[in-house]
Amino acid sequence: xxxxxxxxxxxxxxxxxxxxELGPPKGNDVxxxxxKAKYLRGVADAVNVTDNQTAIxxxxxxxxxxxxxxxxxxxxxxxxxxxxxRIGIESDIFGASALGIKNCLCLSGDHxxxxxxxxxxxxxxxxxxQLLNVMKTIRDEGRLLGGEExxxxxxxxxxxxxxxxxxxxxxxxxxxxxxxxxGADFIQTQCIYDMDRFREWMKMARDRGLHERTHxxxxxxxxxxxxMARYMQKNVPGITIPDDMVKRMLAAPKGxxxxxxxxxxxxxxxxxxxxxxxxxxxxxxxxxxxxxxxxCEEAGLLPRPN
Amino acid sequence: xxxxxQKPMEEILEMLAPYKKILLAGCGACVTVxxxxxxxxxxxxxxxxxxxxxxxxxxxxxxxxxxTRQCEPEFMEEAEDAMKEVDAVLSIACGIGVQLxxxxxxxxxxxxxxxxxxxxxxxxxxxxxxxxxxCGNCVLHLTGGICPIAxxxxxxxxxxxxxxxxxxxxxxxxVECAWQLIYDRLKALGQLENLENIIPPKxxxxxxxxxxxKIVREDLRI
Numbered sequence: 001x002x003x004x005x006x007x008x009x010x011x012x013x014x015x016x017x018x019x020x021e022l023g024p025p026k027g028n029d030v031x032x033x034x035x036k037a038k039y040l041r042g043v044a045d046a047v048n049v050t051d052n053q054t055a056i057x058x059x060x061x062x063x064x065x066x067x068x069x070x071x072x073x074x075x076x077x078x079x080x081x082x083x084x085x086r087i088g089i090e091s092d093i094f095g096a097s098a099l100g101i102k103n104c105l106c107l108s109g110d111h112x113x114x115x116x117x118x119x120x121x122x123x124x125x126x127x128x129x130q131l132l133n134v135m136k137t138i139r140d141e142g143r144l145l146g147g148e149e150x151x152x153x154x155x156x157x158x159x160x161x162x163x164x165x166x167x168x169x170x171x172x173x174x175x176x177x178x179x180x181x182x183g184a185d186f187i188q189t190q191c192i193y194d195m196d197r198f199r200e201w202m203k204m205a206r207d208r209g210l211h212e213r214t215h216x217x218x219x220x221x222x223x224x225x226x227x228m229a230r231y232m233q234k235n236v237p238g239i240t241i242p243d244d245m246v247k248r249m250l251a252a253p254k255g256x257x258x259x260x261x262x263x264x265x266x267x268x269x270x271x272x273x274x275x276x277x278x279x280x281x282x283x284x285x286x287x288x289x290x291x292x293x294x295x296c297e298e299a300g301l302l303p304r305p306n
Numbered sequence: 307x308x309x310x311x312q313k314p315m316e317e318i319l320e321m322l323a324p325y326k327k328i329l330l331a332g333c334g335a336c337v338t339v340x341x342x343x344x345x346x347x348x349x350x351x352x353x354x355x356x357x358x359x360x361x362x363x364x365x366x367x368x369x370x371x372x373x374t375r376q377c378e379p380e381f382m383e384e385a386e387d388a389m390k391e392v393d394a395v396l397s398i399a400c401g402i403g404v405q406l407x408x409x410x411x412x413x414x415x416x417x418x419x420x421x422x423x424x425x426x427x428x429x430x431x432x433x434x435x436x437x438x439x440x441c442g443n444c445v446l447h448l449t450g451g452i453c454p455i456a457x458x459x460x461x462x463x464x465x466x467x468x469x470x471x472x473x474x475x476x477x478x479x480x481v482e483c484a485w486q487l488i489y490d491r492l493k494a495l496g497q498l499e500n501l502e503n504i505i506p507p508k509x510x511x512x513x514x515x516x517x518x519x520k521i522v523r524e525d526l527r528i
Contacts (some may be wrong), residue, residue, distance in 0.1 A: 081460070082460070086507065108462060108467040109460075110469070110476070111476055113477040114476075114477075122459075124460045124462070125508075126507050127461075127463050127464050128462075130505075130506065130507045133504070133506075162468075163468030166466060166467070166469065167470050167471050167472060167483070167486060168466070168490075170489075171465055171485070171489055171501065174501050174502060175465045175466075177502065178464055178465065178502070178504055190468055237470070237471045237474070237475075238467075238468040238469045238470065238471055238476065
């Protein structure tokens, strides 16, 4: 075992893993974290804690993750390259491990242009692939990037994101291969709405044997309404939603859009379970943490293994 | 070349408020080419300043000069006589020119009339884009002659982030994705295999991050 995390154990046992996302509050409200977390207990094998997602300032992922540890939930601490240099990153890896955090997801991070501190300096001392390798080197070789020895064992299960829907498409499997080579033990993908493109990407991944070297989790996000589907299709870079799906969401009767979105999400999970090389699902409910239990229930993901 | 653009008139007038006689000094190099601080811009800006101050009932005398190159000490003597007459110099060279004026004419304020914006070239008439971040450790041979440090919004070295779509960067549909450009160019060159290699973390010590930079060329020293 690399980290001994619950998520790693689920993969080791060959079970279809479930992770769900929890967005920290825009302040220091611990109760807000606790109330979201209660929906995910026994529903997800590990809970992703976002790191100032879309560059909106929120409670730090490391602190929020520690709150989850204290509640007996297992966090996947997200870490972006946007806000800290390699000194800050390596120091936070030590700190996270010391606090009992055993999974970390390495991300580039959304540009601060999207957020609420648009005048900030962006760091990007490292990129996400370099970050993966820094974390792996600390864990496996006990060395910092700068070469100095690390005291103690920093056992982290290392994750990366992959976006099969970004461009150029041919580069997407190359990025995946580089992330696996750099140290990604598991992969969580961007939200899947375009199943044809996802299948094509997975085939390219299998052709390179990548599914045998890492654990790929398909990302899903329930659409909340036809309007949201249409907005995301047009305005969110890196997400593709087929026209048919937008039409289906728009056709839902008034007040039934959310139910339709959840239905689509469940269907997507059912399909993911059947794809060779997909080892789990990552549910990004976007302030809908309370709906994750019904998604997991309906998709036949419960009960979770202990 | 160095691309710059004129500061807002309001800011320029505010800087000039304490002075009655100034030298407006342009530069014949980069800022002439990008039409921010050449002879033509010196003439126009001088008139605007005089007019604005006259309207405000607080006239100012503006001497005009476009120096050969404000970034080289040997051309500083061009401004020597004029500098004796004025309270301050408003330089519409890049920040390097302003600083050399400040250093040379130590007892007179040197004020920046431009914002020095980036190193780039004109993409089409009137459109300038950034090309080089002067990071001190060039990687263009690995990236198809397109700089990811200057042109990727996140300076990523190992390919496009998840926000690249239809050739555009996630920050704006007006910004091209550098990694799409790199991909297209490497494809055209038959060098796509370059993209399979992991480029290790950059040694930013050669960039501004290592502190102010200096080159000493013993072979050139007298």
